Amino acid sequence: MTSKLHPFALHHFIDGNKVASESGRFGDIFDPATGGVSKRAPLASADEVRKAITAADAALSDWSRTPPAQRAQVLFAYRDLIRRHVEELAEIVSSEHGKTLVDAKGSVTRGLEVVEFACGIPQLLKGEYSAAVANGVDTYSVRQPVGVCAGITPFNFPAMVPMWMFPVAIACGNTFVLKPSEKVPSCSLRLAELMQQAGLPDGVLNVVIGDKEAVDTLLTDPRVAAVSFVGSTAVGEYIYATGCAHGKRVQALCGAKNHMVVMPDADLDQAVDAAMGSAYGSAGERCMAISVLVAVGDDTADQLIERLAPRVKQLKIGPYTDTSAEMGPLVTPQHLDKVRAYIDLGVEEGAVPVVDGRDTVVAGHESGAFLGGCLFDHVKPAMRIYQEEIFGPVLGIVRADNYEQALRLVNEHEYGNGAAIFTRDGDCARDFTTSAKIGMIGVNVPIPVPVAYHSFGGWKRSLFGDQYMHGPEGVRFYTRLKTVTARWPSGIKDGAVFHFKAGGEH
């Protein structure tokens, strides 16, 4: 098998084995800090994806019948393995994504928390029981696994986002085919190997690396029952429509443009710290990044800029191997071009570039995908840099006259993933949490990513489908409700009954 592997090509992980790709198609994996190609990602053919689905389908019967407490034992072992491999996994994430090691480690830990949540699956799958719904008749409901599930994940969280999905799906008794982003696939392969080491039977978790061909195969194969997607809105909308048209349950978590409203009474130092971390952490490549700062009142805007501008200029930018770096490069040279084009556009549209990071060069890494932090003032709702997701270290300040105008901006934007308000006024904060058409809200908290035992998801065009990921909604997504009504006493004889009975009348 190994003789078929190209020197730099990764493999798939199917039915517990490393499988060399035979499709003959490859994508480039970059070292973002040098801009060079470091590995090649095999792009699976439809046949290769079908092999992974076949493995998942074959493993389903045994795994779905394995008692939940026994399934949980695998997750307990997995938890220990992940804890022991946090550094290694973080390094894999950083080497392909570019984010700083400390940030990568944090994201692995957030994934680990979902594994810990999934360890409690026997408790989470407990059904409901009603004794004596009628004479000698009991009713109970149980949640059963949906079947073979697929996960399609984005480049920005190579460990955490896959771990939002497969630990919960597998704990619920499903089998899984993971199709990670072809830009950062190595972490998914390692996560699957560690699952095998934790005792997961072969075929329960499979990883195929690929592009649209792989995704389309997952969306149309009748053996796939449910699809979880995280990525951009254009692709998510397609995945939702295509998956649903093929009878699948689909949850598609998509793009974002998260607003942070700063009221005049806010603790501005706290707000500035929050804006720095959430706008520029991970080079802005986070679906929960703050990309719009809505300053209520010109005085608030001026004071924020006075504090923000020097800090954005002084951001320490470098490769992940530089442990003093606060911000790494963008994921690929292509993504750098895209983000730079948005900055050019912002200037053309008339926004005021208070800090312009386009000329940033990191010594020794001149070809790396580095971009300095950018800060625009006087961003207007009609501008494309306001309307569209840039997914880079670009923060735009929109000036609002009052709270009502700020809230309107939040609510009229097409995305509804996250939003934050900074204020000392409880009434105002309460109104914001009640009125904002947003899935996840922070009050004096910049990136309100819910912990694993709550659920993650947005509103409006940030999510297609009904159920969020992990937490109780994740368990609902990966299970189906079954209700059983049973009568056991042998002494009761109704004879044949041809009419519908009222509850309790048996």
Ligand code: NAD
């Ligand atoms: P993307 O949509 O380009 O890719 C996501 C996945 O879809 C990848 O696995 C990719 O291979 C696949 N894909 C890409 N084009 C496809 C096509 N035409 N047909 C079928 N499949 C296709 O997203 P990305 O650039 O990898 O990630 C960034 C995006 O993800 C941003 O929009 C970000 O906001 C979003 N995101 C959202 C969340 C959330 O929870 N809402 C979390 C993380 C990232």
